[in-house]
Amino acid sequence: MTTPAEKPNKTIGTARIVYETxxxxxxxxxxxxxxIISRERDVIQLFGLSTARLLFLLGENKQAGMLLGYxxxxxxxxxxxxxxxxxxxxxxxxxxxxxxxxxxxxxxVLKLIQEEDGRLAELVLPLGDEGHLYPATVVFFLQxxxxxxxxxxxxxxxxxxxxxxxxxEKIGKTxxxxxxxxxxxxxxxxxxxxxxxxxxxxxMPPA
Numbered sequence: 001m002t003t004p005a006e007k008p009n010k011t012i013g014t015a016r017i018v019y020e021t022x023x024x025x026x027x028x029x030x031x032x033x034x035x036i037i038s039r040e041r042d043v044i045q046l047f048g049l050s051t052a053r054l055l056f057l058l059g060e061n062k063q064a065g066m067l068l069g070y071x072x073x074x075x076x077x078x079x080x081x082x083x084x085x086x087x088x089x090x091x092x093x094x095x096x097x098x099x100x101x102x103x104x105x106x107x108x109v110l111k112l113i114q115e116e117d118g119r120l121a122e123l124v125l126p127l128g129d130e131g132h133l134y135p136a137t138v139v140f141f142l143q144x145x146x147x148x149x150x151x152x153x154x155x156x157x158x159x160x161x162x163x164x165x166x167x168x169e170k171i172g173k174t175x176x177x178x179x180x181x182x183x184x185x186x187x188x189x190x191x192x193x194x195x196x197x198x199x200x201x202x203x204m205p206p207a
Contacts, residue, residue, distance in 0.1 A: 009115050010113070014031075015029050015050070017108040018101060023095065026098070027144035036150065043149075048164060049181070052179055054123070058131070064175070090143055108123070163187030163190030164186065171186065
């Protein structure tokens with residue numbers, strides 16, 4: 001009796017963070033998806049999965065807690081009672097380059113992989129200075145998304161991040177293995193729940 005061949009895993013999208021120096025980097029996202037909304041949801045999912053994995057890899061490093069605080073501040077600067085904004089969230093010495101530098105110091109590759117039973121992030125990370133490189137990768141990637149996502153997707157990203165922050169505050173820790181998948185999944189489910197509730201509220205007849 002033969003078993004059907006397993007379907008090969010598919011790369012949905014790839015983010016490359018190319019560092020000219022530790023404080024200067026270019027971010028690009030490579031994809032096949034032509035539908036803008038689907039593509040933006042994919043890159044948001046890649047960001048969530050990659051962030052959760054990088055937080056896990058930081059382990060007990062104090063940079064993990066500092067990164068969570070940094071993300072919370074970025075959220076507050078992006079969405080507040082005055083509206084939706086596209087702030088600069090980079091540190092004073094950090095620069096997001098508009099194009100790949102001619103010479104790179106190191107490259108980080110983040111891939112969104114479709115498996116038979118779900119999606120995961122595959123990370124290709126250079127060795128050395130993890131305490132700086134991992135948080136910097138998250139911050140540069142987030143700055144890129146803040147600059148490039150459409151407004152609805154940017155708001156959705158903030159909802160996903162809010163859900164992830166709630167997960168880390170109330171449910172699991174950054175260095176729990178389950179958090180690698182559970183934190184992004186919780187963030188996405190909370191974002192979708194919020195949107196569904198808002199849609200239902202908008203469809204309710206006036207009292």
